[in-house]
Amino acid sequence: MNKRNRHVYFILIIIVVIMGLMSRKLDSIPPFLKTYLPDTLWGLMVFFLMGFIFNKYSTLKITIYSLIFSYCIEISQLYHGEFIDSIRGTTLGGLVLGFGFLWSDLICYSVGILIGYLLDKYYMYKRGGKI
Template sequence: MKKGIHFNLKYFLFSVLLFIVEVVIAVYLSHYQFIRAYLGDVIVVMLIYSLVLTFFDIYHKGRLILGIFIFSVAVEVAQYFHIADRLGFQQGSIPHIVIGNSFSWWDMLCYGVGCVILYGLYQAFKYNKQSS
């Protein structure tokens, strides 16, 4: 199979599902602090993973997961410096919401948990494919 840019319907549909879950959490479950603050951050790394695999055939999934973790931490550090405000995005605007503006060590832990879950699922599916 040739590696590179392509469209993967399975990952696209999974991305849409995860996006809907994230929207439901943000809009309807925001009063449940644990779900909003922690579960959403665990799920968002899975959303990024599935979005990348929707358009790119990545051979080294473990490296992709590590890259997603590094990216997530970089965004969180940018929040510490209020990058959304510094870039001039109005509070409540989509870019401001996507980038965020509140730093939390707990968020980084949740990104790590999400990446560990992803890696575990990747290893399980990889092992399953090899043994079939």
């Protein structure tokens, strides 16, 4: 049975969060990366978070859960009620829930999750079923 090391996944989550926050703050990165890298890293972070929570599930299940979660968050941005917008108005709420729906975000999330899938498959194979 595949089992992921939660300590490793926790560290990966922290690293990706830091990289995502830095990618929003650095002015020296190319405009294309500044536009799309944060959302791609958000998708990767969601994959690692799902791997942390569901550490015994298959890589495919984690990928599907990550895509469903990410897409639901993006679709929720079409709704702008007073309560949800007040949560989005906080720093953490804005980072987690976002502000406005963009098709490009769905692509970025998918790419980030695909990167997580490929890394997970590679290391699960390399380590004989354990990360």
